[in-house]
Amino acid sequence: MDLTYTEEEQDFRARLRAWLAKVLPELPAAPSPDDWPGRRAYDLGWQRRLYEAGYAGLHWPVDAGGRGATPTQHLIFLEETERAGAPYVGANFVGLLHAGPTIAAEGTAAQRARWLPPVLRGDEVWCQGFSEPDAGSDLASLRTRAVRDGDDYVITGSKIWTSHAEVADWCELLVRTDPAAPKHRGISWLAMPMDAPGVTVRPLRTLAGSTEFAEMFLDEVRVPVTDRVGAENDGWRVTMVTLSFERGTAFVGEVVACRRTLGELARRAKADGRWDDPVLRRRLGRLYGEFGALWRLTQWNVSEAERSAGGVPGIGGSVFKLAYSHARQELYDTAAEVLGAESLDLEQGWVLDRLSSLSYTIAAGTSQIQRNIVAERILGLPKGR
């Protein structure tokens, strides 16, 4: 057990830090959260800079256009970019963390050549068409149909909670290609262009008042069969590849950010006298300890991934997500305690964060589903009927 970084890793960190110090002051101001075209341009601009500096797709394999960095280097990258206040991956989230790695792992040479470079260059944005109104936690019960018609699939149905749908060029879409098969076996993974005739996007407002995600209606949308990734009816397995990436690496920067937020809360509590309240002070102390431990758990999981073949994060990601999503909500409830009545003022940055933290126990598999995964796949408890 060793927490020291190798010389090579320290070099990598130093070079990255120097680059961030040079390039971040040149960045334009961040757009407002509701300005989606502005957000797209901003996020893609950042991606382009990463690309030009050789940091795009750091953790992607080299033959997919990435840098083939080790999980530890990726960890350092996420830690340093967050520390320096660099833009979040934003609109490129699905492309860089879901669709891209899936295509890299499962796509044909032609598919990789078509879709991966534009993601890395910051030319194209992807969104995720997985959930449906009747298929959220029970994702495999999805009903959007794709029927073969010559060289095309003809798709009819609807999707929901589609993040970045308004500005996406492509959608990683799960469709049912065999309604007669058992529910996990009749699903296929398609790449659908968002400007295809028959695609309608209707933004949904979140409880935070912003439009983070959308509903998507698909009315006889035609997608060429050649744009299917993986075999027909094999989409569930392909999807599991995608989700394992999501659960392993999605929160590194956020843990760093939460620890910084705790420091700001302590300063503020000290300044206005609330620090003298032992109940609040102890709560902040406990959270500091918890987020420290979550950072160590991240390093543990990354080290484990580094030792495993292919560096694909394991199921321990569910343990992390469960602990982290609840700690994050606790953090912002504590922030509200520090702020007092000021926590009712939406202009206080922490208040929007408090609202958005409510999604963490729901998105990417609810805490209840994650607990089932932990109980059944890690602890080996029997499946319920």
Add this chain to the structure above:
Amino acid sequence: MDFQPTEDQRDLRAGVRDLLAGRYGRDALRASVDSGVSVDRALWRELGEAGFFALRLPESEGGVGLGLPEAVLVFEEAGRALVPGPLVATHLAAGVVPGAAAGTAVVSAFDLGGPLVAHLGDADAVLGASGVPAGEPVRSVDPLTPLHRVAVAGDCSAHREEGALLTAALQLGSALRTVELAVRYAGEREQFGQPIGAFQAVKHLCARMLVRAEVARTAVYAAAVTGDAGEVAAAKLLADEAAVRGARDCLQVHGGMGFTWEADVHLHLKRAWVRSEQWRTAAQAEELLAQELLGSAG
């Protein structure tokens, strides 16, 4: 960075687990509960011979020459097996109190932050005091941790960090063990025509236990690697919680059986309560962490 146990560390842990399974299995545990003998001198010497207490003494002083990470892995196993006795204090006394390193002496400590001292009746020495003070026996909640009330005050703050960390490791082992006990019972016990572990309510109890234990595990291991005071405090805080709440959830999974003397769950819970009061309580850990947080915020 490679934050995973080395092969030697894995082997050490496995070796200690085998040793304790053979020497202090379930029957031995229940026998000591029945007899009320909490410190078995023969076992103590065997632990000494296996290097349990001399683990971190330099080889030049007859020790094994290993570090805190190895000690934490060994103590995790002792916590899993619920080995009774002042393991942490005797380990800390190795090289200071004659016989401690070899396990021929039993050493307790003023680690309960007040007038209570554990295992006083068996102790040859008490860390933080000169000699063994007189004490009045107290009815202890844990059948295998006898307590005495003493009139003198002792100070073992010099050992606080290491004592807290090794106690956290014991808690971690206990927490991981209660997950196993709960999962095994939930897989065997049938109600409504199926194992209770198939019910989501039971599953979620078990999953929560594992999540707490795994977070505590990384906190304990990290603290052992860095030796940082804040990380040690966090490790103790999280391991105490994982052990106490883990035992309570395990008891709940066992249903009525869990409320019996016959089930081992209460032994884990009671020991976890004792350890929560040793070296550094939750309140003390949270205060220390709060001060560190404020310091880091500048």
